[in-house]
Amino acid sequence: MSDLALRGGQKAVTINYSEVGARAVVSEAEIEAAVELMRKGQISSSPLVQDFEAKFAEYIGTKYALASTSGTCAINEALFAVGVGPGDEVLVPSYTFWASAAPIIAAHGVPVFCDVDPDTYCIDPVDIKRRLTPRTKAIMVVHVWGNPANMDAILEIARENGIAVIEDASHAHGSEWNGKKIGSLGDVACFSLQGSKVMAAGEGGVLTTNNREYYERAIALGHYERLSGLPKDSKYRKYSLTGLGFKHRTHPIGIAIASKQLDELEERNYIRDTNGKYLEEGLKDIDCIKIQKVLPKGKRIYSYHYTIYDETKLQGVSLITFLSALKAEGVICGKCGYGRLHEAPLFTEGVPYGKGCPGKCSHVEAPMVDKVPSLPVTEYLRDNTFMLAPRFEEPCEDLIDQYIEAYHKVVANIDELKEYENENKDAKVSTTETGRSINLI
Ligand SMILES: Cc1ncc(COP(=O)(O)O)c(C=O)c1O
Incomplete structure (x- = not known):
């Protein structure tokens, strides 16, 4: 039997997030x-x-x-x-x-x-x-x-x-x-x-x-x-x-x-931050994950936990396969939807608010601004950022340990990931063709 849950193995994450990691939406x-x-x-x-x-x-x-x-x-x-x-x-x-x-x-x-x-x-x-x-x-x-x-x-x-x-x-x-x-x-x-x-x-x-x-x-x-x-x-x-x-x-x-x-915000942020940092520490030896950097003068809150997946560090295994394997392990994760606004019709075509079309975006040929180059970093992030984990709202080290284990398990099984990818080529192709992978897994 394979190790990966994607191929029939045991799931790495057995603790229920909603029971230990989430908070009631309204207290x-x-x-x-x-x-x-x-x-x-x-x-x-x-x-x-x-x-x-x-x-x-x-x-x-x-x-x-x-x-x-x-x-x-x-x-x-x-x-x-x-x-x-x-x-x-x-x-x-x-x-x-x-x-x-x-x-x-x-x-x-x-x-x-x-x-x-x-x-x-x-x-x-x-x-x-x-x-x-x-x-x-x-x-x-x-x-x-x-x-x-x-x-x-x-x-x-x-x-x-x-x-x-x-x-x-x-x-x-x-x-x-x-x-x-x-x-x-x-x-x-x-x-x-x-x-x-x-x-x-x-x-x-x-x-x-x-x-x-x-x-x-x-x-x-x-x-x-x-x-x-x-x-x-x-x-x-x-x-x-x-x-x-x-x-x-x-x-x-x-x-x-x-x-x-607001009364509880600082306390809640502290818990989320402790959890977010603990997860990042546990994943720091995984090359294909590049954590979002906080500048020295910055103090972030872990409102959302997104990061970069670098497929070149995992022998070309696609993000969609990587996420499919993680999801099978029980990890709550997903593709990112950001980085597409400059392609949206509202901005590329403009919108007729009354006469004329003053709101035409400058990213394409526009009446008011010179044509500008593309957005290479944005487009890289559009294709390669993903949600690493949900917001961990409560102290839940055991659950985070299982997430860390799941990530390590997935990256340790490259051959199986590749096999899966071969068998599911269509999913990969449709992702690449449309550039809209967000809802495919
Ligand atoms: C970055 C960003 N800006 C603005 C908004 C808009 O906020 P609202 O949904 O409250 O209108 C959101 C909400 O999702 C957001 O994520």
């Missing part, structure tokens, strides 16, 4: 907090939202925090806050979720896709410099998978060129750069509180900033009910009757849940 204390609001009838507006904002701003270290309906809405607010408008270019990575880039189109701006650093997977300052033009208005920095981007280099470029820095901190609640919380370094930052995040309201978002003008503009865009409460000298009070056409008021029940999670 009892969070349910209590939500029910309390319902009992009070505060299901649309509640003072709890502003209390949460004050607490979140204090945690991140900014003057202001503004809760909204989603991280996407917070990004729309941030772009509006810094004044992105028709024809303005915003540098943004393609190795991210669509919400980092699509709102640039909604603001009638031009997303200019930038390559990422091959070690951190975050936007590459060298490539930022290459793609600057007189029309560059902002840089959208994504601290991807909770890993801080090189903020020193990015802020220096931004300062030298008079452009704004927006942090998409949707994966980085509690990450730090040089001792400061991510979300406090750029001009404005956005957090997602969607259900899969380390702070989850179900749906929700938060914008943070130290800049009063940006804060008021964010309020103006989506929070008409708050405009009359702005200081008398605010330029935006006059819009209190109408707002600006969007409504981003957050759901207080979600915020009641998120507020409880």
